[in-house]
Amino acid sequence: MLDSEIGNAVQIQSISFKRSTFGVDTATFADLNIYMGHGTADQLNPVFLNNYLPGTRTQVFDSGGIITLTAGMNEWFTINLDTPYWYSGVNNLIIEFEWPSDEPSEGSLYIWHWQAGTNRAIFGPFGSTTADEFETTVPHLRLNGNLELQTDTFGSIKARFAED
Amino acid sequence: MRLASMLCAVLLGSSLAATIDIGEDQLFWSKPFCGD
Numbered sequence: 389m390l391d392s393e394i395g396n397a398v399q400i401q402s403i404s405f406k407r408s409t410f411g412v413d414t415a416t417f418a419d420l421n422i423y424m425g426h427g428t429a430d431q432l433n434p435v436f437l438n439n440y441l442p443g444t445r446t447q448v449f450d451s452g453g454i455i456t457l458t459a460g461m462n463e464w465f466t467i468n469l470d471t472p473y474w475y476s477g478v479n480n481l482i483i484e485f486e487w488p489s490d491e492p493s494e495g496s497l498y499i500w501h502w503q504a505g506t507n508r509a510i511f512g513p514f515g516s517t518t519a520d521e522f523e524t525t526v527p528h529l530r531l532n533g534n535l536e537l538q539t540d541t542f543g544s545i546k547a548r549f550a551e552d
Numbered sequence: 553m554r555l556a557s558m559l560c561a562v563l564l565g566s567s568l569a570a571t572i573d574i575g576e577d578q579l580f581w582s583k584p585f586c587g588d
Contacts, residue, residue: 393574399567408580415587457585462577485584496582502575511583527584528575534567 389481389526390430397477397536400424400448404466404530407459411498416456418493422449423484424473430480431507434519439482448473457497464530465497472533481531488514501525 403422407413425445433439448469459465475481487493504526510519 389574394572396570396572398570398572404571405585406577408577410580411582415582415585417587487584487587489588493587495587497585498580498582499585500575500577500579501581502578504575509583523583525579525581526575528573528577531572531574533570535570536567 398475399534400473400531401533402466402468404464405499406464408498408500409461412495414458415495415497417487418490420451420455421486424448425482426479427482432510500528
């Protein structure tokens with residue numbers, strides 16, 4: 389997600405996605421890991437790790453084994469992060485999903501996407517370091533958390549009231 | 553009331569719970585939620 393799309397510094401505690409009107413209502417993963425980090429480029433590099441600013445890639449979710457996600461048509465489903473992630477509001481936010489196709493993986497949740505621009509999402513086989521699919525669409529998502537409040541002084545607050 | 557609220561926010565350094573909604577319902581794909 390681009391900084392211009394997020395618009396704020398935010399402590400991300402969970403992320404939500406909206407299922408479409410297509411497909412089944414559950415998807416089971418043998419394992420699911422999610423990472424977040426900061427990046428500078430508005431288009432993703434084929435080498436996954438090259439997209440992160442050094443030191444910012446953080447694992448925020450580990451299902452620790454089998455996980456089943458469920459959502460009805462046009463319903464939002466939420467993944468609560470194990471570790472909240474602090475997005476500074478500067479540079480872009482990278483969200484990385486990793487899952488094996490091992491048993492008992494089953495089903496797919498078809499979620500709403502939108503046209504975001506060239507190379508905004510990349511995909512590759514589990515365990516690979518580089519992507520072999522490049523997408524212009526990204527998921528319609530919600531970042532749920534706490535916004536940073538602007539630090540202010542009593543003087544400026546009084547001045548703003550005077551302007552009202 | 554507004555002043556009190558703003559002052560409390562500044563004094564306590566509290567944060568504001570929020571949801572940031574990014575995108576639209578345009579196209580649907582399984583990625584990245586393809587279990588199999």
